[in-house]
Amino acid sequence: MLAASVYNAFVLVPLYIGMTYKTDIHIHGCVSKILYRNINNHLQRILCDFSDELSRINITVDGFKEEDADPSIIGTGFSCGIDSLSAVYNRYVLETDPEYRINGLFFYSSGVHGNFGDDRAVRLYAKRHASVQQAADKLGLPLYMIDTNIHAFTKGHGWYGPRAQYLGFYSCILALERGIRMYYIPGNFGYGLTMEWSFRVAREIDFAEFAEYYTLPMIHTGNIRLIPEGGQFNRTEKTEQLADWDIAREHLDVCNDVEGLYDTYDICPNCGHCHKCLPTLLALEAVGKLGHFARKFDLGKYKRESRKYKYLLVLNKELDGFLMDSYRFCKAHGMKLPSVFAALLYVLFRKPKTFVRYMMQKVLPEKTFLRIYRRRRYNVK
Numbered sequence: 001m002l003a004a005s006v007y008n009a010f011v012l013v014p015l016y017i018g019m020t021y022k023t024d025i026h027i028h029g030c031v032s033k034i035l036y037r038n039i040n041n042h043l044q045r046i047l048c049d050f051s052d053e054l055s056r057i058n059i060t061v062d063g064f065k066e067e068d069a070d071p072s073i074i075g076t077g078f079s080c081g082i083d084s085l086s087a088v089y090n091r092y093v094l095e096t097d098p099e100y101r102i103n104g105l106f107f108y109s110s111g112v113h114g115n116f117g118d119d120r121a122v123r124l125y126a127k128r129h130a131s132v133q134q135a136a137d138k139l140g141l142p143l144y145m146i147d148t149n150i151h152a153f154t155k156g157h158g159w160y161g162p163r164a165q166y167l168g169f170y171s172c173i174l175a176l177e178r179g180i181r182m183y184y185i186p187g188n189f190g191y192g193l194t195m196e197w198s199f200r201v202a203r204e205i206d207f208a209e210f211a212e213y214y215t216l217p218m219i220h221t222g223n224i225r226l227i228p229e230g231g232q233f234n235r236t237e238k239t240e241q242l243a244d245w246d247i248a249r250e251h252l253d254v255c256n257d258v259e260g261l262y263d264t265y266d267i268c269p270n271c272g273h274c275h276k277c278l279p280t281l282l283a284l285e286a287v288g289k290l291g292h293f294a295r296k297f298d299l300g301k302y303k304r305e306s307r308k309y310k311y312l313l314v315l316n317k318e319l320d321g322f323l324m325d326s327y328r329f330c331k332a333h334g335m336k337l338p339s340v341f342a343a344l345l346y347v348l349f350r351k352p353k354t355f356v357r358y359m360m361q362k363v364l365p366e367k368t369f370l371r372i373y374r375r376r377r378y379n380v381k
């Protein structure tokens with residue numbers, strides 16, 4: 001699948017680095033003309049709007065060329081998280097049009113299972129792959145493993161992380177343009193929540209949440225298109241949709257507590273108390289389907305942690321799209337949540353920083369508050 005004669009996969013990350021350090025770049029190879037035009041005409045401006053640390057630069061290339069290929073795969077990443085399962089459910093199980101129906105799945109090692117060179121990360125990758133392979137077999141779809149070493153080069157670089165990592169991820173897919181013609185990339189939030197929340201809070205923090213829906217359609221070549229998927233749902237709605245699907249019930253893997261999973265994955269693949277597990281379980285609790293996933297999560301831990309999580313949900317919902325989504329979903333399904341007063345009493349002694357942060361948010365102008373919040377929480381200027 002690897003492109004052999006074009007450098008389309010080697011433009012986006014150098015672009016971000018060049019824009020960060022205000023340095024022009026030259027690509028010593030040929031790239032797709034449409035990709036080059038879209039980067040110059042649109043992507044640079046979107047990136048400048050995303051972060052004050054980025055500046056427009058000049059990019060030059062050796063020439064323009066399209067890879068000579070006839071790709072046929074309609075793919076998506078398949079980690080068995082909520083977003084990827086939702087993409088497969090809607091664009092494979094429910095999809096009837098063969099021109100748009102998924103016919104191949106991809107599973108990556110690119111840093112999400114732990115640090116490069118850490119044997120524990122390699123073992124976790126292998127275990128997760130075994131589960132994902134079983135799910136792909138049940139679906140009757142081929143699973144392609146993409147074992148990258150991108151995380152060998154990015155560790156310790158302050159500019160990497162949610163601000164730039166997606167450009168590296170898109171580049172991995174562009175590298176496969178001899179095989180892939182269409183690739184669905186699931187988003188975190190529905191369109192409404194993206195407009196309401198992402199433009200206001202995700203700026204300077206998370207590029208995908210800020211701009212993915214309108215950036216992806218521009219990252220294409222003569223062979224491959226990246227297509228946003230999932231904007232028709234919020235994450236809680238996806239969770240509800242998947243709650244009765246046997247593939248999800250047997251293979252759901254959302255956990256982000258990688259260090260903890262090194263010891264516990266064989267017993268239970270989801271910790272039940274990290275920032276990915278908690279909103280998933282809360283949505284399942286709201287629709288009365290926690291029991292469907294008793295073998296996939298440590299529900300004992302969830303029950304111990306969920307009370308605290310509900311207090312924080314009430315106070316932090318304006319600062320995190322996951323929490324806003326969860327809060328509204330729980331309310332809409334009649335779940336009783338603590339009052340703001342009860343939540344403030346709870347954090348006053350146990351989490352005084354949250355108390356101070358909430359009071360600042362109420363008192364300061366929003367722009368001032370967000371600038372201070374980003375600097376303290378994300379180390380952003």
Ligand SMILES: [Zn+2]
Nearest residue numbers: 255271274277
């Ligand atoms: Zn977890």
